[in-house]
Amino acid sequence: MTDRLSLPRRDFLRLGVLAGPASLVAACGWDGGSLLRPRLSAISRINDWVGEHIVLSSDRLAPTYPSTARSGVMPPYFISRTLPRLERPEEWTLHVGGMVRKPTRFTAVALGALPAVTYTVKHHCVEGWTAVASWTGVPLATVAALVEPASGARYLRFDSFDSGYSNGWDLKSAMHPQTILAYAFNDRPLMPDHGAPLRLYSPIKLGYKLTKYLTAVTFTDERPGGYWEDRGYPWLGGI
Amino acid sequence: MTGEAPRAPVRRHHLVVRVTHWLTAVLLAGMIGSGLQIYMAFPHFGEKGKVYALLNPFDSNQFSGFPEWSRLGGWLAGGLNWHFALAWPFVLTGLVYLAYMAVSGEWRSLLFRPRDVRPAVQMQLYYLRLRRDHPPQGKHNALQKAAYTSIVLLGGLAVLTGFAIYKPVQLGWLVSAFGGFELTRYWHFLSVWLFVAFTVVHVLLVLLVDPASLRAIVTGRYRGRFPSHD
Numbered sequence: 245m246t247d248r249l250s251l252p253r254r255d256f257l258r259l260g261v262l263a264g265p266a267s268l269v270a271a272c273g274w275d276g277g278s279l280l281r282p283r284l285s286a287i288s289r290i291n292d293w294v295g296e297h298i299v300l301s302s303d304r305l306a307p308t309y310p311s312t313a314r315s316g317v318m319p320p321y322f323i324s325r326t327l328p329r330l331e332r333p334e335e336w337t338l339h340v341g342g343m344v345r346k347p348t349r350f351t352a353v354a355l356g357a358l359p360a361v362t363y364t365v366k367h368h369c370v371e372g373w374t375a376v377a378s379w380t381g382v383p384l385a386t387v388a389a390l391v392e393p394a395s396g397a398r399y400l401r402f403d404s405f406d407s408g409y410s411n412g413w414d415l416k417s418a419m420h421p422q423t424i425l426a427y428a429f430n431d432r433p434l435m436p437d438h439g440a441p442l443r444l445y446s447p448i449k450l451g452y453k454l455t456k457y458l459t460a461v462t463f464t465d466e467r468p469g470g471y472w473e474d475r476g477y478p479w480l481g482g483i
Numbered sequence: 484m485t486g487e488a489p490r491a492p493v494r495r496h497h498l499v500v501r502v503t504h505w506l507t508a509v510l511l512a513g514m515i516g517s518g519l520q521i522y523m524a525f526p527h528f529g530e531k532g533k534v535y536a537l538l539n540p541f542d543s544n545q546f547s548g549f550p551e552w553s554r555l556g557g558w559l560a561g562g563l564n565w566h567f568a569l570a571w572p573f574v575l576t577g578l579v580y581l582a583y584m585a586v587s588g589e590w591r592s593l594l595f596r597p598r599d600v601r602p603a604v605q606m607q608l609y610y611l612r613l614r615r616d617h618p619p620q621g622k623h624n625a626l627q628k629a630a631y632t633s634i635v636l637l638g639g640l641a642v643l644t645g646f647a648i649y650k651p652v653q654l655g656w657l658v659s660a661f662g663g664f665e666l667t668r669y670w671h672f673l674s675v676w677l678f679v680a681f682t683v684v685h686v687l688l689v690l691l692v693d694p695a696s697l698r699a700i701v702t703g704r705y706r707g708r709f710p711s712h713d
Contacts, residue, residue, distance in 0.1 A: 275561035284561075287568040299653045306652045317532030366664065368651060371524035371559065374664055375531040448652050476560035478567070483652045 285476070292480035296414050300482055306422055306447035309364045314430060315375040318367065320437035321451070323471065324407040328457050329436050336441055338425070342401070342462035345392035352427070352441055358382045361424060365447035368483050379445045381426035384461075385419045393463045401468035402444055402455035411444070411455045412468030417482060422447055425458065453481040495622070495696075495705035497587065503580040504700055510573040513565060514641075515675055516555030520562030523548055528669045537669055570645065577638050592622040595632040599625040620709060630681070637677050644671035 276284050322328055330336050338355065341347035362380040369375075393415075400413045417423060423446035427434050434440040439456025446454065452472045462468075473479045496504075526543035529535035540546060556562030584590040595603075602625035608614040610626075618624065623631065647657040647667045661667035689697050695707025 275557035276565070281561075281564075284564040284568050287571070288564050291567050295650070299650050301653060304653060304655075307655060315530050315532055317530075319531065368664070369525070369531075370563070372521070372668060373525045373527070373531040472560070476564065478560075478563060483650055 281476075288478050292478065295480045295482045296416060300416060300448070302416055302420060306365050309366070309376050311364050311378055311431075313364065313376050314378065318375045318377050318429075318438070322406045322439075322456065323409050327436050328404075328406045330405070330441065333441060338442060338458055339460040340387060340391045340462075341460070342464050343394040343397040344463050345394065346390070348391050350387070355382055355387075355425065355427065355442065358386055361422075362428075363422065363447075365422070367447070367451060369451045370477065370481070378430050379424065379426045380428035380431075381424035381442075381445060383421060384423045384425055384444075385421065387425060387461070388419065388463075391463075396465045397463035399464050399467050401460075401462040401464055402458060403460040403462070404455050404457040405459050406457040409455065409457070409471045410468070411453050411470040412473065412479065413449075413453065414480065414482075417446065417448060417480075420446060420448055448483060450481040450483060452477060492704035492706040493710050494703060495699040496703045497583065497589075498703065499579065499583040500589075501700055501703055503576050503583070506572070506576045507580070510569055510576060511678060513555055513569045514573055515678065516553060517562045517565035517569065518672075518675060519549045520554040520556040521559060521566060522672060523554070523562075524559045528672070529665050535665060535669070539669075539672075567649070570642075574642055577635075577642070581635070593628055593631050595625070595628040599628050601625075603629055624709075630685070634681055637674055637681070641671065641674040641678070644668075644674065647671075 275281060320327075337349040337351055339347070339349050360380055360382055362378060364376060364378040367375045367377060398415055400415065400418045402411045402413065404410060423444070426439075426443050426445040427441060429435070429438050434443065439458070442458045443456040444454045444458060453470075467479070470479070473481075522541070526541060526546070526548070527534050528537050528539055528542075534542070541549075554562070556565045584593065602618060602620075605614060605618045606620075606624050606626045609617055643657060644661055644667050647654050647661055648664060648671055651658045651664045651667075658664050658667050661670055693707050693709060695705060696709075699705035699707070
């Protein structure tokens, strides 16, 4: 019995030595500080690479639902203090340029004349919630074919009139058949609360990658940042 | 057992087992801390506006949130970056452990098989004080085998549900296998509490029943009451 008393004490000490660093790491809602944060970002880049080059398929489609499966709720989201609205909607155009042979300004009428797709899909927010809704628009690949991107274009930058909200995308996700420039939501014209007159939509990316209130699409060979991406959110956001 | 001369230590845990054990402990703490941080962004299960009728005492309707000391990352993006960074070494550590089990043949003393059911019942009777003497055992008793087998399965569940909700479209087949995105997210969250419950019982049993095993998982040498017969 005697050594049963002395052994646990030593073992408790050992446990303490091991548990110390573990609890330090877990403590205090720590984001890694200036030392570890850059390293976490570097690993996030690796995850982006794996997500784009190994996990993402260019032709696997997200499941579609009947329109009866729509969720009752699809919360509006914008970063401006008030709902972003165009003062003169009739003057709005979408500029598609950058590394392309034929930079073009598309009017809403011109986009509406292009072959459209409608689908009912599940929206995934980075916060963890989902919502099913229907979207109608022009596949981005259709628009890209009209402007003829240069072979060196690897990324796309999406700009908006929502206080500088923007996103950077990889070409592979942008050319996915379900990635569209959407102008209708649940069978009705897109309203300002969901990004009117035009927003990016795709069921293969998280919601924060789907730029609303679009003004420009720019093909580029340099990886563009983005509003949330620059603040630390994963760049790819691919699901 | 009293009055016996102290036993000579026996070699119990290989270096690979000891290193993967403690790495898992630290990485799991990090995965849970960052996971709780991520959960706080939407502390419900189900679609937006359609909360599922699943048991969840941590729904924000009735729960104010996990305390800051239990979270890792500071905010959602920080939690995500920690979670997706630690996931690599967490999975890798588990695979190294399993590979060692397979190569060394040590899985034989750890895998719970049908023939362990009867000894497991006897062991449970002993713990409930319905049986006086400790049943004979090898390196591990049948209940330990059940615990160490199910914790590996739980690790597999946590990893698979985690990958499924990380890439729910690309891994759509996996999401379907777990019953859809919202349920998969629930199983992933449930695995946290099973890990926590396991750890509490695991540490309690070590301290109350066989404190010498704590020394063994650090130094590899065991000098306690249950020397190996395997």
